Amino acid sequence: MAYVLIVDDEPSIVLPLEYLMQQHGHETHVLADGAAVLPALEERLPDLVLLDVMLPNQDGYALCEAIRARAAWDDLKIVMLTVKSRAADREKGRALGADAYITKPFSVETVVATVQEQLRAA
Numbered sequence: 001m002a003y004v005l006i007v008d009d010e011p012s013i014v015l016p017l018e019y020l021m022q023q024h025g026h027e028t029h030v031l032a033d034g035a036a037v038l039p040a041l042e043e044r045l046p047d048l049v050l051l052d053v054m055l056p057n058q059d060g061y062a063l064c065e066a067i068r069a070r071a072a073w074d075d076l077k078i079v080m081l082t083v084k085s086r087a088a089d090r091e092k093g094r095a096l097g098a099d100a101y102i103t104k105p106f107s108v109e110t111v112v113a114t115v116q117e118q119l120r121a122a
Helices: 011-023 034-043 060-068 087-095 108-121
Strands: 003-007 027-031 048-052 077-082 100-103
Touching: 003 011, 003 034, 011 027, 011 048, 011 108, 027 034, 034 060, 048 060, 048 108, 060 077, 060 087, 077 087, 077 108, 087 100, 100 108
Parallel strands: 003 027, 003 048, 048 077, 077 100
Antiparallel strands: none
């Protein structure tokens, strides 16, 4: 069982993601504010973060960069979930250290397959 941190401020996205992850045997925790992410990682490091880009108080790009700046968190998998679908947005996410980038709206199958693939690669 993996521990998955879901970081998104839209309940219509969070509820199905949390359900999906739990249905696949993963423990979950949800945060809706970007400023809460780094302190939560200090407290308990997940195996994977589903990270929205547009968040209150600190965006997902800045968080991804901050996470990758810590060597102790190198094994943490980051899957960005966002409506930002341009090639430049994807490239920025990858350049900052995201392991995968999924655009909204997304299919359930895509999210599950991406999470499973990233957890196997860990």
